[in-house]
Amino acid sequence: MPLSEHEQRLLDQIERALYAEDPKFASTVRGGRLRRPSRRRRIQGVVLFVVGVVALVMGLVFIQSLSPGGFPVVSVIGFLMMFAGAVLAITATGGKKGEAAAGEGDGKSAPAGEKDKSRFTTKMEERFRKRFEQE
Known part of the structure; x- marks a missing residue:
């Protein structure tokens, strides 16, 4: 749905004010593009995620033998591995491509x-x- 003329004028006015107030920030925001992660990085993230799932499940299955003091350490480590794998798979590095x-x-x-x-x-x-x- 397109913007009305009034909304478009307000948006243009805000944009001009932003450029006038902080041109460096405005150019950074305008030129910012999302980059896709490389194929290798996505594969590494997926593998880390799967290993994390396995560790999480194994920590729950063998809770008595792998949990010192009743705290599921292996499951927590598995969850953290899953989280890191997901972040690795969906984010791109800062390098230019x-x-x-x-x-x-x-x-x-x-x-x-x-x-x-x-x-x-x-x-x-x-x-x-x-x-x-x-x-």
Whole structure:
């Protein structure tokens, strides 16, 4: 659902005020993109998650023999491993990848699939912006 003219004007006014007040923050927020984690990182996260599930279940199954003082240490460690695996699988590292890394003069270009995808997303973003600028 598109914004009304009044809402669009208010949004533009807020944006201009943000740029005027803190241009560094505004450019950081505007240029921020979410990156996908690498395939290797996702696989490592899934494996760690599965190992954590196994540790959690084994800690519950053998609660008497693996729990000093009645506290399920192995299960807690398993849960923490599951959490770490999930975080590892869904987050990307801070390193630059793909188009951003290729554009900084390292002599490498992005693979053809990534170039096409970036062109497509760039086109869609431009169309989206034009649609709101016209209204």
